[in-house]
Every structure is written in structure tokens, then in C-alpha cells.
Amino acid sequence: MKTILIVEDDDKIAEIEQDYLQANGFATERSSDGRKGLSMALQGDYALILLDIMLPGLDGFAICQELRRKKETPVLMVTARQEEVDILKGLGAGADDYIMKPFNPNELVARVKSHIRRFESIIASSRPHVHVIRCGDLEIQQDAYRVLLRGKEIPFTRREFEVLSFLAENPDIIFSRETLFEKVWGCEAMGDSATVMVHINRIREKIEDDPAHPKYLETVRGVGYRFRRL
Structure with missing residues (x-):
């Protein structure tokens, strides 16, 4: 139990x-x-x-x-x-x-x-080999739960990492806040999608040179968010 x-x-x-x-x-x-x-x-x-x-x-x-x-x-x-x-x-x-x-x-x-x-x-679902996503100066080690920016590890909470990893796995695809909440949190029609916005903002603070003008995590007004493949 x-x-x-x-x-x-x-x-x-x-x-x-x-x-x-x-x-x-x-x-x-x-x-x-x-x-x-x-x-x-x-x-x-x-x-x-x-x-x-x-x-x-x-x-x-x-x-x-x-x-x-x-x-x-x-x-x-x-x-x-x-x-x-x-x-x-x-x-x-x-x-x-x-x-x-x-x-x-x-x-x-x-x-x-x-x-x-x-x-x-x-x-x-942990796997023996580290799956790495590289984009520009960013490196996401999915199985190791590590994010590196210009070779320096950036501390992430588990949920922040899951949001970034999911978007990076699906580059250039726009996801609404509701869809992201369902995909990452695993909840359907029971959660607060504003949680997604908070996590996106925190991720930008950690990986973007200018969070107000992000190059990785882009907001598509009125639609949602996408990870840009550089």
C-alpha cells in the first residue's frame, strides 16, 4: 500500500x-x-x-x-x-x-x-544509454536528467526538465498549454494549465540569453509554445 x-x-x-x-x-x-x-x-x-x-x-x-x-x-x-x-x-x-x-x-x-x-x-523507463539532444549551445541529456548550456550544467527541477525535454523531442511543433499539461503532467481536464506558463518562464530564465526574446522556447501568440530547431 x-x-x-x-x-x-x-x-x-x-x-x-x-x-x-x-x-x-x-x-x-x-x-x-x-x-x-x-x-x-x-x-x-x-x-x-x-x-x-x-x-x-x-x-x-x-x-x-x-x-x-x-x-x-x-x-x-x-x-x-x-x-x-x-x-x-x-x-x-x-x-x-x-x-x-x-x-x-x-x-x-x-x-x-x-x-x-x-x-x-x-x-x-530509465535506459542504459544516455539520449542526448543538442541544439545550438544547449545539450539535454534525457536519461541523466542533465541540461548543459555552453558545457556548464544548469540546475533544473524534475518537472522543468520534463517540459524542456518533451518540447525538444518535438521541435518546431506548437503545443497549447492544455496539451503540454496533459503530455507532461499526465493529467487530463483536472489541472491548472497556468502551471505550464510558470515552468516555461523559469526554463527561459535558465537557458535563454534574453528571456524576453527567447531563441529556444518560442511563444506563438494565442496558440502555445514550440521549441525552435536552430
């Missing part, structure tokens, strides 16, 4: 999450304190972590950032904070996705299942 760690200081919300997850065949463990939650996340073997942002002891951003130094466990942030800067900060700290309070418990469970399936698929 897969176990989900719930790090949430609102008991009512934590109980709803726990009840619905257990009803769908998951085991759960809970913490209402940030520092204890981080300790549990680092020591335990969890299929996914549901992580609130506003927590006593240590906030969700710091927890996620510290966790990413040692583990790749999927993290779904559950937050009432809707400012884009907070969303960007959470994704930049390494969260895989976010869901806003109040949420539909069934949607939450569906998102949890989707992220777990995606993570398990990535682990299972």
Missing part, C-alpha cells in the same frame, strides 16, 4: 485529505508542524507529499527546497495563496504541482494518483 505524507496545520483540511485518500486505498501519515514534517519526509518512504505553505516551524517553500536536495518524491502543494509569485516560488523550490484551497477532494485524489503514476513511469 502506498503511503501519502500530509503536512498541514489545519486539522479539518488534513482530515478531509486523509479520509479521501484512505477511501481510495492509500495509507496516510500526518504532521501539523513544518520541521517535523520535513524530518518525516526525509526519513520516510512516501509515494507523494501533500504540502501546505503556511506552517508553524518551517514553511512549505523551505521544506520543499530542503527535500529536493536529497529526494525526488513527488510534492503537491496545497495552498490558499493565489499570488503568481507564490506559485512560482513553490514550483521553483521543486514542487511538482499545486492545488488551491478550497479544493474538490476527488480532484485532489485524482491529481495525487496522476503524479504517482508519472513518477513511477519515469523510474521504470
Whole structure:
């Protein structure tokens, strides 16, 4: 049985999450304190972590950032904070996705299942030879999960890497935000496609000389995004 760690200081919300997850065949463990939650996340073997942002002891951003130094466990942030800067900060700290309070418990469970399936698929599909995509000064080592720019490795979160890798595998093809969300996150009609925009912007900051005038990740106004073959 897969176990989900719930790090949430609102008991009512934590109980709803726990009840619905257990009803769908998951085991759960809970913490209402940030520092204890981080300790549990680092020591335990969890299929996914549901992580609130506003927590006593240590906030969700710091927890996620510290966790990413040692583990790749999927993290779904559950937050009432809707400012884009907070969303960007959470994704930049390494969260895989976010869901806003109040949420539909069934949607939450569906998102949890989707992220777990995606993570398990990535682990299972590792290949013995490194598949490399080269374009201009950019090198993407798909199996090694490495991105190099002019020979220097650039740190990427797992989800940022998956977005870039998918687009680079399909150069010059335009993908809408909704299609990218479905292809990369593995969710259909349940996610927030604005997540894609945040990831695209963060990727541009890392690989483009001028993010405002990108040469690799191009926006086709009103349609979507494409990776340009240089």
C-alpha cells in the first residue's frame, strides 16, 4: 500500500485529505508542524507529499527546497495563496504541482494518483544509454536528467526538465498549454494549465540569453509554445 505524507496545520483540511485518500486505498501519515514534517519526509518512504505553505516551524517553500536536495518524491502543494509569485516560488523550490484551497477532494485524489503514476513511469523507463539532444549551445541529456548550456550544467527541477525535454523531442511543433499539461503532467481536464506558463518562464530564465526574446522556447501568440530547431 502506498503511503501519502500530509503536512498541514489545519486539522479539518488534513482530515478531509486523509479520509479521501484512505477511501481510495492509500495509507496516510500526518504532521501539523513544518520541521517535523520535513524530518518525516526525509526519513520516510512516501509515494507523494501533500504540502501546505503556511506552517508553524518551517514553511512549505523551505521544506520543499530542503527535500529536493536529497529526494525526488513527488510534492503537491496545497495552498490558499493565489499570488503568481507564490506559485512560482513553490514550483521553483521543486514542487511538482499545486492545488488551491478550497479544493474538490476527488480532484485532489485524482491529481495525487496522476503524479504517482508519472513518477513511477519515469523510474521504470530509465535506459542504459544516455539520449542526448543538442541544439545550438544547449545539450539535454534525457536519461541523466542533465541540461548543459555552453558545457556548464544548469540546475533544473524534475518537472522543468520534463517540459524542456518533451518540447525538444518535438521541435518546431506548437503545443497549447492544455496539451503540454496533459503530455507532461499526465493529467487530463483536472489541472491548472497556468502551471505550464510558470515552468516555461523559469526554463527561459535558465537557458535563454534574453528571456524576453527567447531563441529556444518560442511563444506563438494565442496558440502555445514550440521549441525552435536552430
